[in-house]
Amino acid sequence: MDFTQALARTLEQLDDPAGETDARAEFAARFAAALQRLDRRRGLGGAEAENLMSALGAAQVQEWELALALLDSRHGSQPRSRLVPLSVGTLRQRFHFIMSMGADRQHAR
Numbered sequence: 001m002d003f004t005q006a007l008a009r010t011l012e013q014l015d016d017p018a019g020e021t022d023a024r025a026e027f028a029a030r031f032a033a034a035l036q037r038l039d040r041r042r043g044l045g046g047a048e049a050e051n052l053m054s055a056l057g058a059a060q061v062q063e064w065e066l067a068l069a070l071l072d073s074r075h076g077s078q079p080r081s082r083l084v085p086l087s088v089g090t091l092r093q094r095f096h097f098i099m100s101m102g103a104d105r106q107h108a109r
Contacts, residue, residue: 023064030071031055031095038088049086056091060098 034052038044051070058067 023068024059024062027055027059027064027067027071028099030068031059034071035088035092035095038091044086044088044091049091052091053086053094056094056098060101 031052051073055067055070058064058070
């Protein structure tokens, strides 16, 4: 995608606030599904934890498309057996906190 296409897409998104709501809802559904997958597994890989935390960071500043892209990205740089000290519960708490912040901001508009 070149600069002109990216600019046109951005302008379209600014004109369509419903698109933001759709992206937010899609992020919420996909992140919740990721949490459910993690509940069924043992441990959380370092690269996966990094992606999920990055997605939450993007969602916190309402960059929904970036958050979705981060959920899509797959990093295989770290071995599967290496675990990070991050629990699914921590991810779940941050997810619910960020999603509740977004709802407050939308009601304020």
